[in-house]
Amino acid sequence: DIQMTQSPSTLSASVGDRVTITCRASQSISTWLAWYQQKPGKAPKLLIYKASSLESGVPSRFSGSGSGTEFTLTISSLQPDDFATYYCQQYNSYLFAFGPGTKVDIK
């Protein structure tokens, strides 16, 4: 089974900061990686698919990169609406594993 890890688990940042979250897969998943944002009490929202493709309607301050086993989600200038938990997910193999999440909170 493919295992996903994320770092850091929590990130404290200020509005306007550049934020980077890392996701690693236990084996190569090519670019079959998605990023989701989740706010408390709400369903997750797809941000990025195929490692670097921006979902329609998602602000361009969000970007994704990587391939193989290492991936990053970058928020170029953190906005108040971006304080949330972020999850990566592999969909290279059918077990569709999620990472444990990275909580971005206010510094």
Added chain:
Amino acid sequence: EVQLVESGGGLVQPGGSLRLSCEASGFSFSSYSMNWVRQAPGKGLEWVSHISSSASVIYYADSVEGRFTISRDNAKNSLYLLMNSLRAEDTAVYYCARGEYSNCFDSWGQGTLVTVSS
């Protein structure tokens, strides 16, 4: 507008059964794979099960294999999850999610809470 609405959650005793439903609207349901994803209180996301558009391909997470059954009725635009032999660790909000872009999840319902407790 794509809409997914889950129902059927509630309180059930350990060893009991529950059937969740997800009603879809705003898109051609029969053209999309569908999934169930759960989230235990205060925890992360866990993929539970996948069903292809025609129901010809079905997958389960190891944690529910043999106890849960996913199905769909394309004529009714509905997805189901039959959960048997429920355990305390199955307590979670259950989301249905549409598969897109080769199986990431582009649309989600609001979730339905399942609580397994005596």
